[in-house]
Amino acid sequence: MGVSEDALAAAGRRWLPAARGRWPFSLGGTLLFAACVPIFLYLLLPTLVVVPMAFTPKPLLEFPPSGVSLRPFRDLFHDGAWISAGVVSLKAASLAVVIASVVGTMAALALHAVRFPGQGLLQSIILVPIVAPLIVLALADYEFLLKFHLTGTWTGIGLSHSVLAAPYVFITVQASLAGLDPALVRSARSLGAGSLSVFRHVYIPALRPGLAAGALLAFIASFDETVIALFQQGPQATTLPVKMFTDIQYELSPKIAAVAALLVGVATLVFLVQTAALVGRRSRAHGGWPTR
């Protein structure tokens, strides 16, 4: 008892490294991680090849590229059809994000910290657009918008996309609010806070991160959506994915590679910003809101 550390060392006991001799570093673990390398490569491959292909100097698509040039991008930005496709996509996505954010956030607030019969069913109904086959929605929306002469407009595409995007906002805002303790709301009220100030000082900070993430997902859901936009396309309303879809079937051109590279770039940027925000929020979590 009470032998000093030196005495311990002097006792000459076998010194053992502190490593834990179990999975993942056993045979099974090694095999597991080895099996993952090709899978991850497979997941990464499309993103990896798209970018270099966009810098090809030749008028034809090639991989690996024989040189580096900005020619595909120059061609792309001088092509009015691609530019207007981009504009249509942005307009439609913006409309969808606005509607989805309002509707999704209000619904999440309505269902926060309450229990009532039929709630589960309501939740599932709200999530229906996520699982519904796009082709069905595309056909239904087309037939519907035809009645109102809204096919072939970016408004029609945006409206159709808003239903698609609303569940994403709903889910993320609901997750954000789940970290908000109803007891906190009650205590705020007991301290004399009115409905409006409770909303401003309790609900808004709690739902903000969820709304940001949800709006982003909603934007992506609309911006990437192809089938609905394809059914409603017109001379004034061809979105970026629709133009890509029709052009790819015609020819694999460097211009498409340039668009794809731009999209990958934007997606990567968004992904990084989000990750950074997430990490930042986690590090601030001790003093801030209990948001998860």
Added chain:
Amino acid sequence: MAGRLIGRVPARAALARTLLLLPLCVVYGVLLVWPLGLLVRSSLDGGFAAYAEVVRNPLFRPAMMSTLVISVVTTAIAVVLGYVCAAAIWRAPPVLRPLAVAFVLLPFWTAVLVKNFAWAALLQDHGVFTAALRALGVPGHPVLLHNRFAVIVGMVHYVLPYAVLPIFAAMVSLDARLEQAAASLGASQAAAVRLVIVPLTLPGVYAAALLVFIICTGFFITPVILGGPRDMMAANLVDFYARQLVDFRAASALAVMIIAGVSLLVSVYQWLPKEGQFGRL
């Protein structure tokens, strides 16, 4: 405001809740229920004639068969690969875990058409893969694009994250002590995986398989870009009726059949054994 705010006045709370749900109801009512109602009505225009017509069309059977075959194969591959990925993320050292998750979620962040374009460029004749195959001494003229193989390559890539997430969730909810218990009782690692970990993560596997299968049946873009004429799937047949034949009655009928099929699968999903059935571990 929200229900709880006015907890002591239930009538006002209910009113507030209804008001907050109203915009959602309006948007879903106008942009989802109404269009779907129109779809059903136009499919029933003239009784069930449109349905009979669709089923009798010689394109119907091959399209359904290829939907089934492609979806089953894609689901099987995705679940196996997904299990490996999920296990690797689960077992990854804490430092590497976020990186592994990022890899798996990457396809989520890449636009569908970007992925399809990339696969088309990679698999095309005179592309890298055909060149590599020829370099490896594969005789003849290997064709990788515009066939079922390409469709499955593209689809597995798309659905893999959907397969990983439910399986990973099942793994994370496992009690770490169970594995220690297995080891202390004399189970080798392989035996612990086979007899404890795999059986207890099966609910996650079922959930993943069904989710992936449902997603697969709705594929539209990938078969067009990566597949050949024989790989027309259910969604492509709807498109064919609507945009090529401009027969909205038939297209609607087929769409209604798809809804029925998907609803059936979703109700199977509800009925599937969930983790909770095993009780607290």
Added chain:
Amino acid sequence: MKRAPALSFLPRRDTPPLSATGGRRDVEIISLAKSYSGPLVVRDVTFTLQHGEFLTLLGPSGSGKSTTLLMVAGFERPSRGDIRIAGRSIVDEPPQRRNFGVVFQSYALFPHMTVTENVEFPLRMRGVPPRERRARAADMLDKVGLSLFARRKPRELSGGQQQRVALARALVFDPEALLLDEPLGALDKRLRESMQIEIKSIQRRIGVSVLYVTHDQEEAMVMSDRIAVMRDGRLLQIGTPSDLYRRPATPFVATALGETNLVPCLGVEGSGPGRRVVFPDGSRGWAQHVHVPEDGAERRAMISVRPERLRCLGPDEEAENAIEGVVKDQTFVGSYVRCTIEVFGQHIIMKGAEDGLAAARPGQRVRIGWRTDDAQILYEE
């Protein structure tokens, strides 16, 4: 016998030994130490789990008792030290080859297997043929009184029943020793007490050695042949419950097992096992001097006397030792009376039969005495 560590990832026959010697060999824990890239959480713990004995590691949370058990089980790798069975080191063996039965607080029963399948599991892993497996599992379930529940799933059982399944599963393969990590922590008080008796009687019947971890001193006293008290990763004292109760080595051990009075002393005089102590008021008394600190550093001394060993002395009554104090409070607890007495500005507790303490009314000055044998000189840690 010894494998080169570099080759340890190579596949080997992973069937654990089916020993015929279970519970009949000593398990030596030698200078065990553990740190997780920081301070040591277990420091130089040495003891021997003798065959057939029930040894409890007792200590508060963070004392290193669970970590010690996990190292014995093979789930944690010691930073230093050795674990040996019959002289053979097992630190390099993975848990599945150590042949210890482990019971966790969460039971860790396999939820997808029936009770019988759970109990058969270790036998299956050892390649026991199905018929013998079934017979042995049934026999063990009979021993823990669960024969009627053999076909149930664990979730259909109560907490106490699940615990007994876990015990049966850990015992059925005749392990070297049973390792229990706070196994009763999740049960309510009443069930805990009946399970204590049950575990103890099963252990007696089977004759297996048990290494038991708990923070509950009563549990340790009731069940153990020997108790090892741990604190801050160190083993403070090991001995039979009565040893530890009568002759604690440190104030921590004295208070960890039952109630005690610690009376400060200004000095210790003399040598040998019985020494004189000087109390704060200058009076003197005798006490046992058994445990001498090894490092010889200057420490404050005190004596420890159990409350039931103090007596209220009559006016002229002689006693081996006596001090005076003022009664502050007297409480009738049923089988005994409990007095609080102020001595040297601090409260000491005295317990005794009602009639023996009749004189100790609140407010009164009393003389309290004790036998030299019942007082221990301890040094602050």
